[in-house]
Each structure stands twice: as C-alpha cells, then as structure tokens.
Amino acid sequence: MSRLVLVLGDQLSEGLSALREADKASDTVVMAEVSDETAYVRHHPKKIALIFSAMRKFAAELRADGWKVAYSQLDDSENAGSIVGELLRRAEQTGAAEVLATEPGEWRLINALKYAPIKVRVLPDDRFIASHNEFEDWAKGRKQLRMEYFYRDMRRKTGLLMDGDGPACGKWNFDHDNRKPAPDEVTHDGPPGFEPDAATEEVLDLVEARFGNHFGTxxxxxxxxxxxxxxxxxxxxxxxxxxxxxxxxxxxLNDNRFLYHAVISPYLNIGLLGPLEVCEAVAEAYARGDAPINAAEGFIRQIIGWREYVRGIYFLEGPDYPDRNLLGHDRDLPALYWGGVTRMNCLAKAVGQTREEAYAHHIQRLMVTGNFALLAGVNPGQVHEWYLAVYADAFEWVEAPNTVGMSQFADGGIIASKPYVSSGSYINRMSDYCKSCDYAVSKKTGEGACPFNLLYWHFLDRHRERFSNNARMGNMYRTWDRMDAGHRATVLEEAEAFLERLDAGETV
Structure with missing residues (x-):
C-alpha cells in the first residue's frame, strides 16, 4: 500500500525522518504552498518568497533523486488551501491510506495533523540535538530552567569545544568577552547574496501579486x-x-545592518543547514587557529545552547505558551512597529531594517524593539505575532519563547531570571543610534528626554510588587528610592504623558 510523505516548508532536509521512513519506490511526497500557512499572521513578503522558492527547489531535488513528488503551488486551481486539505486531496488521487509526517514545529500544525480525517504517523524531528524526552529529563525536578546548565550538557553530548571532560580553555562561557560596543570600522561586507534565478523570479512575481500589501519590502x-x-x-x-x-x-550601527553576523538562522530554521554541521565548521575554525575561543564559543552557544533550549521550553510548556501574559500588559502594538514615523532613531533603524531585510540581529530584537514594547506595556500576544510575521527565521517553536519569555517576560520568569529592560544608556553604549536621535540620551526628564529613560523607571515603579525582591533588580530599586521625591514624580508624570501620546497615535 502506498503512503503519502508530508514535507513542510521548514523541513527541507534530505535526512528528514519522514523521508528516511518512506519507500521511494511506492510512496508519494506531498509538498504544498497553501493559503492557511500564509495567512495565520501577515508574513513578510521576503519570508514567504524564501520558503516557497526553497520548497520548489527542494522538490526538484527530490524528483531528481527518484522520488515521486506531488507539489501544489499557491495559485493551482485545485489547491485545497490547507495542509490537511492537500493531504486528503492527494490521498484520493493516489489511494494512500496513511501519511508519514515529521513532527511540525508549531502546536497549530501538530493539532491539525492529530485531528486530520486520515491516518497520520508523526515521527520525531531528529534534526535537533536534544529530543523532547532528553529535555524533559533535564528539566525534571529543577526549580529554575536556566539555559547555561542545559548548554553544558549539550557541549558534553556533542563534544564541541571540549578538552577531555572539561571545556576548552577552562571555561564554559566567554560571554564577558563578547560585549564590546560598536566598532569604528567594520571590515566585513555582510553575508553573500544571490541573484534570483528564473524559478525564484516566478515566486517573487507570485508573492508580489498576492502579498504586496504585507509589511515588508x-x-x-x-x-x-x-x-x-x-x-x-x-x-x-x-x-x-x-x-x-x-x-x-x-x-x-546606523549604517551597517549585518556587522559580523552569520545571518544563517533562516537556513537553519527551514532545514537547508543542520545545527551540528554549522557548529562543527566553527569548532574546526577554532581548532585551526582561525577564530578565537570567545567567537567560537559564543556562536556555538547560540545554536546548541539557546536554540535547542528554547525549543525544549516551547514543547515542555505546551500550546498555551504563546498566549501567556503574566504582567497583564494590554497596550496595542504602536503603529511605529509597522513603519509609522517615530523620532526614536533606534526604533526607526531596527524597524526600517526589518521592513527591508526581514532580518534584525538578536540585540536589535531584544534590547530595542522588545525592550520598548515591554517598557511601554504592550500586549505580549501582539508583540509575538509581530515577530512571527516580520522575520524570515521566525517559526513559533523558536520565536515564541524568545518573545513571550525572553523579551516580554510574559511567562513570569521561566526563561529569564529578570526582565530584559534598560534605559537609553545601554543602547547608547552598544550603538551609534543615539548620536543621530531627536531625543537626548543624557536627558532624564524634560523636553527631549530619551523615552527609554522615562519608561524604564515607570516600568520598575508599576511592577514594584513583583520585582523589588528580585536579587538581580534590588540595586535598581534602591537607586530609584534614593532619588528626590519630586524627581520621581516628574519621571512618572512625563512617562505617563508619553504613553498617552503613544496611545493617541501621535508621533513619538
């Protein structure tokens, strides 16, 4: 009996478990561009184009390797519009009674397959280093699920940057060496780009026609x-x-969007690259003496530490995780996140880059757009949907923990031991944004004061009951309490006025 083999747009890997389980001689691979997957959030056009183009080329590679592939393009007249609908349509055509599928990375699709009116055998997604069971075993009995200790176990498991039973150079973490402010000169010209071929141009025309009104260039x-x-x-x-x-x-930096970043997360997250192979390439460069330990360790920690950890949290916490809002924030996402005019240069730069590139690096996301949303009390569900929509590397398993947990503290501290909030001083230290901003980062109150300075103390004040006993935040509350009472009142009054202007849709 023939079967269907489902391959999703973020599963473009030759070694996919569903493909390994299938029989090339008798089974049919099903791949589909469907409206449901383009519409659950308003994805950036570049993100849609990347996935569709990569899907079409992966399907061609499978055919060249001898697979029978039933591929549905978005504008096919018989396209059912959903993954389950396409499976049912292909099952009727082929007579298949069973589907082989690799576990999707979103609860939404997991549940769609679970309740599909056709037998679906879901196989583990073993492209990751830690299985669900491994992460659950690691988390069991721990009061705090801190990434650092999980990361050390992943180092031991993979052998990456290990010297016998201990870490290379005697330390697990060189993060202290990785916080240098923006350099005066960047000697790297960014990641290589590729001219679209005919197949990609066809996708671009389709995306332009169907999704040209979505946020993003x-x-x-x-x-x-x-x-x-x-x-x-x-x-x-x-x-x-x-x-x-x-x-x-x-x-x-104002004038450099990539600095020394790899910009490979989109390719990791759709399956064109594997986490272990990219880490091995970096570890080999360190072993050759071509990269220092702080660079190699910092990169590898992002992949086998953080990336694996947030996936573990997403599946451990369950389908309601993206909906959490333990701080009770309810402000609507400001228009500036969709390209509205703002006088805050750091936000204008981060959002403008996001609009044009479908990319921003982790500090732009965490300490600029995320920091502002948290300080302003924006509903974390809206922040989550924005990040999921606008970045080419955003899939819910990786995006939700980074946004709901790390960025917005909406999970109450499962991921982060304290909220990632700061005044304008952090942004000024790590960038040149403040030098060309309408606001003065050195001003704490009054006309032209940096909004981050006002909102930082406003956030701490309104959440004092929750955070004043946090060991990592006590010093900031003591600093606040030492300020003159009149100054504190002015800060809170001006922060409230700023938020009122934000809510009214005024340019801030």
Missing part, C-alpha cells in the same frame, strides 16, 4: 534558496566574519 531579494547556496553563506561567515563575531555580536 520584497525586492531586492538576495536570500539563499538551496542547500548549496546556504553552505556558501556558512563558509563565507566562517572565513570572513567569525573571527570578530564574538567581540561585536551585541553591537548596532
């Missing part, structure tokens, strides 16, 4: 859309950017 489109191209991006990073990646991974 579609052209120029320079993403890699095949594994071979993704490997070129990885190789370029290791050779040209990795040596300084660690030093400047938290830095931000």
């Amino acid at each position: 579609l052209r120029p489109f320079r993403f890699a859309t095949t594994r071979a191209q993704a490997l070129e991006v990885l190789d370029h990073f290791v050779k040209h950017a990795l040596p300084k990646f660690g030093d400047f991974q938290d830095a931000m």
Whole structure:
C-alpha cells in the first residue's frame, strides 16, 4: 500500500525522518504552498518568497533523486488551501491510506495533523540535538530552567569545544568577552547574496501579486534558496566574519545592518543547514587557529545552547505558551512597529531594517524593539505575532519563547531570571543610534528626554510588587528610592504623558 510523505516548508532536509521512513519506490511526497500557512499572521513578503522558492527547489531535488513528488503551488486551481486539505486531496488521487509526517514545529500544525480525517504517523524531528524526552529529563525536578546548565550538557553530548571532560580553555562561557560596543570600522561586507534565478523570479512575481500589501519590502531579494547556496553563506561567515563575531555580536550601527553576523538562522530554521554541521565548521575554525575561543564559543552557544533550549521550553510548556501574559500588559502594538514615523532613531533603524531585510540581529530584537514594547506595556500576544510575521527565521517553536519569555517576560520568569529592560544608556553604549536621535540620551526628564529613560523607571515603579525582591533588580530599586521625591514624580508624570501620546497615535 502506498503512503503519502508530508514535507513542510521548514523541513527541507534530505535526512528528514519522514523521508528516511518512506519507500521511494511506492510512496508519494506531498509538498504544498497553501493559503492557511500564509495567512495565520501577515508574513513578510521576503519570508514567504524564501520558503516557497526553497520548497520548489527542494522538490526538484527530490524528483531528481527518484522520488515521486506531488507539489501544489499557491495559485493551482485545485489547491485545497490547507495542509490537511492537500493531504486528503492527494490521498484520493493516489489511494494512500496513511501519511508519514515529521513532527511540525508549531502546536497549530501538530493539532491539525492529530485531528486530520486520515491516518497520520508523526515521527520525531531528529534534526535537533536534544529530543523532547532528553529535555524533559533535564528539566525534571529543577526549580529554575536556566539555559547555561542545559548548554553544558549539550557541549558534553556533542563534544564541541571540549578538552577531555572539561571545556576548552577552562571555561564554559566567554560571554564577558563578547560585549564590546560598536566598532569604528567594520571590515566585513555582510553575508553573500544571490541573484534570483528564473524559478525564484516566478515566486517573487507570485508573492508580489498576492502579498504586496504585507509589511515588508520584497525586492531586492538576495536570500539563499538551496542547500548549496546556504553552505556558501556558512563558509563565507566562517572565513570572513567569525573571527570578530564574538567581540561585536551585541553591537548596532546606523549604517551597517549585518556587522559580523552569520545571518544563517533562516537556513537553519527551514532545514537547508543542520545545527551540528554549522557548529562543527566553527569548532574546526577554532581548532585551526582561525577564530578565537570567545567567537567560537559564543556562536556555538547560540545554536546548541539557546536554540535547542528554547525549543525544549516551547514543547515542555505546551500550546498555551504563546498566549501567556503574566504582567497583564494590554497596550496595542504602536503603529511605529509597522513603519509609522517615530523620532526614536533606534526604533526607526531596527524597524526600517526589518521592513527591508526581514532580518534584525538578536540585540536589535531584544534590547530595542522588545525592550520598548515591554517598557511601554504592550500586549505580549501582539508583540509575538509581530515577530512571527516580520522575520524570515521566525517559526513559533523558536520565536515564541524568545518573545513571550525572553523579551516580554510574559511567562513570569521561566526563561529569564529578570526582565530584559534598560534605559537609553545601554543602547547608547552598544550603538551609534543615539548620536543621530531627536531625543537626548543624557536627558532624564524634560523636553527631549530619551523615552527609554522615562519608561524604564515607570516600568520598575508599576511592577514594584513583583520585582523589588528580585536579587538581580534590588540595586535598581534602591537607586530609584534614593532619588528626590519630586524627581520621581516628574519621571512618572512625563512617562505617563508619553504613553498617552503613544496611545493617541501621535508621533513619538
């Protein structure tokens, strides 16, 4: 009896468990561009184009390898519009009674397959280093699920940057060396880009026609859309950017969007690259003496530490995790996140880059757009949907914990031991944004005072009951309490006035 083999748009890996289980001689691979997957949030046009183009090319590679592939393009007249609908349509055509599927990375699709009116055998997604059971065993009995200790176990498991039973150079974590402010000069010209071929141009035309009104600039489109191209991006990073990646991974610049970042997360998250192979490439560069330990360790921690950890949290916490809002924030996402005019240069730069590139690095996301949303009390569900929509690497398993947990503290501290909030001083230290801003980062109150300075203390004041006993925040509350009572009142009054202008839709 023939079966269907489902391959989703973020499962473009030759070694996918569903493909390994299938029989090339008798089974049919099903791949589908469906409206349901483009519409549950208003995805950035570049994100849709990347996935569709990579899907079409992966399907062609499967056919060349001898697979029978039933592929549905978005504008096919018989397209059912949903993954389950396409499976039912292909089952009727082929007579298949069973579907082999690799576990999706979102509860939404997991449940759709679970309740589909056709037998679906879901196989583990073993492209990750830690299985669900491994993470659950690690988490069991722990009062706090801190990534650092999980990361050490992943180092031991993989053997990456290990010296016998201990870490290379005697330390597990070199993060202290990776916080240098923005450099005066960047010697890396960013990741390589690729001119769209005919197949990609066809996708771009489709996306332009169907999703041209979504937030985001579609052209120029320079993403890699095949594994071979993704490997070129990885190789370029290791050779040209990795040596300084660690030093400047938290830095931000007005006129340089990529600095020394790899920009491979989209390719990791759709399956064109594997986590272990990218870490091995970095570890080998360190072993050759081509990259310092702080750069190699910092990169590897992002992949086998943080990336694996947030996936573990997402599946451990369950389907309601993206809906959590333990701080009770309810402000609507401001229009500036969708490109509305703002006088805050850091936000204008981060959002503008997001609109044009479908990319911003982790500090722009965490300490600029995320920090502002948290300080302003924006509903974390709206923040979550924005991040899920606008970034090419955003899939719920990785995006929700980063946003709901790490960025917005809406999970109450499962991921982060304290909220990631700061005044304007942090942004000023790590970037050149403040030098060309309408607001003065040095001003604490009064006309032209940096809004981050006002909102930081406003946030601490309104959440005092929750955070004043937090060991990592006590000093800030003591600083606040030492301020003159009149100054504290002015800060709170001006912060409230700023939030009123924000709610009224005024330019801030």
